[in-house]
Amino acid sequence: MNNGRFPISLHILTLMASAEGELLSSDFIAGSININPVLVRKEISNLRNHGLIESKEGKNGGATLAKPADKIRLSEVYHAVQQASLLGNSKNKPNPDCLVGKQINQHLDNLYQEIEGALLHKLDKTSLADFLRQFA
Amino acid sequence: MNNGRFPISLHILTLMASAEGELLSSDFIAGSININPVLVRKEISNLRNHGLIESKEGKNGGATLAKPADKIRLSEVYHAVQQASLLGNSKNKPNPDCLVGKQINQHLDNLYQEIEGALLHKLDKTSLADFLRQFA
DNA sequence: TCATTCTGTAATCGACTTTATTACAGTACA
DNA sequence: TGTACTGTAATAAAGTCGATTACAGAATGA
Numbered sequence: 550m551n552n553g554r555f556p557i558s559l560h561i562l563t564l565m566a567s568a569e570g571e572l573l574s575s576d577f578i579a580g581s582i583n584i585n586p587v588l589v590r591k592e593i594s595n596l597r598n599h600g601l602i603e604s605k606e607g608k609n610g611g612a613t614l615a616k617p618a619d620k621i622r623l624s625e626v627y628h629a630v631q632q633a634s635l636l637g638n639s640k641n642k643p644n645p646d647c648l649v650g651k652q653i654n655q656h657l658d659n660l661y662q663e664i665e666g667a668l669l670h671k672l673d674k675t676s677l678a679d680f681l682r683q684f685a
Numbered sequence: 686m687n688n689g690r691f692p693i694s695l696h697i698l699t700l701m702a703s704a705e706g707e708l709l710s711s712d713f714i715a716g717s718i719n720i721n722p723v724l725v726r727k728e729i730s731n732l733r734n735h736g737l738i739e740s741k742e743g744k745n746g747g748a749t750l751a752k753p754a755d756k757i758r759l760s761e762v763y764h765a766v767q768q769a770s771l772l773g774n775s776k777n778k779p780n781p782d783c784l785v786g787k788q789i790n791q792h793l794d795n796l797y798q799e800i801e802g803a804l805l806h807k808l809d810k811t812s813l814a815d816f817l818r819q820f821a
Numbered sequence: 822t823c824a825t826t827c828t829g830t831a832a833t834c835g836a837c838t839t840t841a842t843t844a845c846a847g848t849a850c851a
Numbered sequence: 852t853g854t855a856c857t858g859t860a861a862t863a864a865a866g867t868c869g870a871t872t873a874c875a876g877a878a879t880g881a
Contacts, residue, residue, distance in 0.1 A: 553839075556793055557777075564785050574856070581783040585841050590858065607849025608855045623796075641693075647717040648820060649699050656819050657692055660759075660811075667803045675796070683792050684785060689868075710827070721870050726829065743878025744826040 554630040557582060558592050559680070562601065562626065566618035566681045572611030592630075599629040619678035624669050626677075690766040693718060694728050695816070698737065698762065702754035702817045708747030728766075735765040755814035760805050762813075 560582050565573060575593065579586040593612050596602040601621060604612035614621065643650030696718050701709060711729065715722040729748050732738040737757060740748035750757070779786030 556789075559793070560779070560785065560789055563789065567785055576856085581780045581786040583777045583779055583786070587842075587859085588840065594858070604857070605849080606847075606857045609850065610848080610856045612857090641719050643696070643719055644717045649696065649703055650717040650719070652820050653692075653696055653699065656816065657695070659819075660816075664804055664807050667807045668800055671800050671803045680792065680796070683795075684788050712827090723830085723871075724869065730829070740828070741878080742828045742876075745879065746827045746877080748828090 554592065555627065557584065557588070558596060558626055558630050559623070561589065561592055561596065562614070562618075562621065562677055563681055563684075565602070565612065565614045566621075566677050567684070568613070570613055572605060572609070572613050574611045577611075596626075596629055599625065601625060601629060614677075617678070618681060619676045621677040622673050623675045623677065623680065624672040627669065627672050690728065691763065693720065693724070694732060694762055694766050695759070697725065697728055697732065698750070698754075698757065698813055699817055699820075701738070701748065701750045702757075702813050703820070704749070706749055708741060708745070708749050710747045713747075732762075732765055735761070737761060737765060750813075753814070754817060755812045757813040758809050759811045759813065759816065760808040763805065763808050 561578055564578055564581055575586040575589040579589045582589065593602055593604055597604055597612070597615075601615055602612050603615045604610070643653055645651050697714055700714055700717055711722040711725040715725045718725070729738055729740060733740055733748070733751075737751055738748050739751045740746070779789055781787050
């Protein structure tokens with residue numbers, strides 16, 4: 550997956566969960582994460598496409614959660630930002646004349662799928678509300 | 686983690702497991718993975734530092750497993766190549782004046798540690814010999 | 822001894838990816 | 852109708868990854 554995006558998306562969602570329905574501007578969020586506001590808007594756009602966030606344009610606009618924080622699983626966040634395989638698909642084209650090379654990608658894929666299953670199981674057990682609750 | 690290295694290291698180790706004690710040259714291995722031999726030697730160097738491989742310099746040199754394939758857990762391979770956090774530590778320095786920003790890295794770290802635990806549990810159950818056994 | 826065939830390692834380059842930045846159209850509000 | 856936002860494209864800057872070159876050192880065997 551695109552490593553840097555998960556923490557950013559989770560940060561955004563955590564801020565919104567703590568704001569309890571208030572609309573947050575991309576500038577405000579960017580100030581908390583300490584990144585560029587355009588990047589925040591891009592992530593918000595992605596999270597919106599995945600049904601986690603609603604946003605409003607224009608003056609006094611901003612974004613907020615599309616559903617209660619206890620209804621958002623961290624596995625959904627993972628799915629929203631996940632692009633590539635977890636441990637990295639070898640983009641190499643191994644030698645097909647080699648017994649190991651010929652089959653390894655298939656076996657790697659199987660292994661990744663198992664591992665990702667374990668990871669998603671964990672993430673599925675934690676809601677955004679659970680995550681927020683840790684903050685003192 | 687450095688995504689691309691896990692499959693490469695596992696490929697190397699799988700070749701060695703299938704070669705049963707024979708010394709394999711970096712050129713031969715590179716030919717199976719279809720990457721540059723220098724990269725192979727770098728990975729071998731790393732795996733050697735982690736006690737998984739032994740190598741011999743000079744003519745007719747090469748590398749072989751340092752212990753039987755059924756004594757090598759895939760979790761060891763993961764540890765050998767793992768550098769960064771699984772889901773990616775935000776390298777951002779969040780705003781310390783923000784309640785969420787101030788604490789989020791700590792909570793992200795905790796979350797990652799939990800998830801990584803689940804992942805390692807899976808990888809710990811498979812040995813290199815198990816992995817090789819899948820190859821027809 | 823000495824040419825050969827390897828490993829080990831550093832250094833550099835190019836390709837690719839990621840993030841920051843600039844720019845600007847569109848929308849809502851007061 | 853000015854202001855404060857979002858949405859999005861385009862470009863630039865920075866960082867990362869793999870390939871490649873280069874070369875010293877080690878083991879072998881003729």
